Amino acid sequence: MNPMPQILEIEDLQTHFYTRQGIAKAVCGVSFHVSEGEILGVVGESGSGKSVTALSILRLVPFPGKIVSGEIRLKGQNLFDLTPSDMRQIRGDRISMIFQEPMISLNPAFTIGDQLIEALRVHRKISRREARDRAVEMLGQVDISNPEMRLEDYPHQLSGGMRQRVMIAEALLLNPNVLLADEPTTALDVTVQAQVLDVMYRLTQDMGTAIVLITHNLGLVAESADRVVVMYAGRVVEEGTVTDIFQDALHPYTQGLLKSIPIPGHSLGRQREELYEMKGMIPSLQRLPEGCSFHPRCSFVKEICSQTPPPRKEMGPMHFTQCWLYS
Amino acid sequence: MAIKRLLINKMGLIGALIILAIVLTAIFAPLIATHEPLKIDMLHQVELPSDQFWFGTDEYGRDIYSRVIYGSRITLYISILSVAVATLFGVLIGAVSGYFGGWIDTIVMRLMDAVMSFPAILLAIGIMAVLGGNLNNVVIALGFVYIPRFARIVRGSVLSLKGKEFVEAALATGKGDFYIIFRHILPNCMAPLIVQITASLAYAILAESALSFLGLGAPPPAPSWGNILSDARNFMLDNVWMTVFPGIAITLTVLGFNLLGDALRDVLDPRLR
Secondary structure (H helix, E strand, C coil): CCCCCEEEEEEEEEEEEEECCEEEEEEEEEEEEEECCCEEEEECCCCCCHHHHHHHHCCCCCCCEEEEEEEEEECCEEHHHCCHHHHHHHECCCEEEECCCHHHHCCCCCCHHHHHHHHHHHHCCCCHHHHHHHHHHHHHHCCCCCHHHHCCCCHHHCCHHHHHHHHHHHHHCCCCCEEEEECCCCCCCHHHHHHHHHHHHHHHHHHCCEEEEEECCHHHHHHHCCEEEEEECCEEEEEEEHHHHHHCCCCHHHHHHHHCCCCCCCCCCCCCCCCCCCCCCCCCCCCCCCCCCCHHHCCCCCCHHHCCCCCEEEEECCEEEECHHHC | CHHHHHHHCHHHHHHHHHHHHHHHHHHCHHHHCCCCCCCCCHHHCCCCCCCCCCCCECCCCCEHHHHHHHHHHHHHHHHHHHHHHHHHHHHHHHHHHHHHCHHHHHHHHHHHHHHHCCCHHHHHHHHHHHHCCCHHHHHHHHHHHHHHHHHHHHHHHHHHHHCCHHHHHHHHCCCCHHHHHHHHHHHHHHHHHHHHHHHHHHHHHHHHHHHHHCCCCCCCCCCCHHHHHHHHHHHCCCCCHHHHHHHHHHHHHHHHHHHHHHHHHHHHCHHHC
């Protein structure tokens, strides 16, 4: 694969939550990059820091969270250097985001037309008429039939899949460079998921928009992503191309994740085989274990694992992991 | 659509009709009244209801019917304006406080608690004593007293709404805080707000009557319903009608606003939309 120019670079991002129980290091030292037009899958269990990473990119970490250090560069420009109002210019225009719950991501008090038109006019000085035309065009592109009529509908009049497609339309109205998709299909029926993803991939491909696909669904990533970042307890434990990750997983956590995928029909016909279960739980972010955060659950644990965090090591072209097994 | 559903609701329809009738009465008072509301007629003091004086007369021979009719103007003026003042400030305070939270919220809400800890009518009496008896001062006093109710309700709604994903989505599309408060959050608070407005209109009418009755409301010759009642107090045992009619007027108006408010609460419930 040809390396494309990097559009978004995240370097040593630290986002901590200052709770009463102590400091929760939701993201501690995450680095990865996204190239122009590529689909980057970010996978990990709940609580591994995937969503907080996405919110950090937009500088919208909710209270009591705070971005402590690191850099996030969009086309070389460090987003943390921008003023709040410059940052607002970036949000929705250069980097947009779609959320897990399409049911509640649209404002129930306005028609979807109003919301699309408004989203355009916040960033571009265009007339209502022009904005409306663009909204209609965009709704058509996300396969919504009768877009002219649908413009007058309220969110509750649409199905879940339609709402998520409206969200995609809204997110892509302004041809952003990067689309952050945080579990975009988790709340949808399996049958609708494919349809929604299809629309999302087709449009971003046409526009050259890169996607950061945050999910715990490995199947989704295997099917569509170019590269994958595996996160555990606020750290990137492995990064590589889809083939690297699915054929040649190095980190014990990634291996465990892959073994935990149920294979349909697996237990039929053949001898019933139990689904692999990774022992233990993701650690509390306030009390991360010393050394490698994964060591209490790891079956290959060595002495050093509980003392020093492993360094990032390049194992092949664009294939990185953080594990003492390889150092 | 909301209006249609309101009119299908029987209680709502009755409430709306009562309020409509009172508003029309206030607008067309000169046409409906039979006498000058302030005209003193010493030949007809404290009379019982008759052909000439439908509701009887008071101690200065003024026609109570005409005074009650004109009184609707004062009552509506005070209740609507004071609730408007309370709504304006209450919504602003509540929205900012709920949205930004933190120390702003703590300070503002403790202030609101302090205002609320006084019985409303007592606080209004205190304010009137300081400001002096004047129609607009009644508006200020009642408006001030009702601010915390609106602030509390709006703050509560804003708190629950600001965590919603559509607000997060709005932030993610690069909209500013005040834009989000006014365009995204407040329109979703309308249902509880409208109900509170109608209920407060009813309270304001009662409070204005009480203030007038105590001599702290609209200055005496003005025919506010509280004043009419207050004037009638000394003659209640001789001529009970003097108190009955203004009393009915107050009751009807309050009933109208309450019925309308209850119906609006049902109609505006987003779960039924």
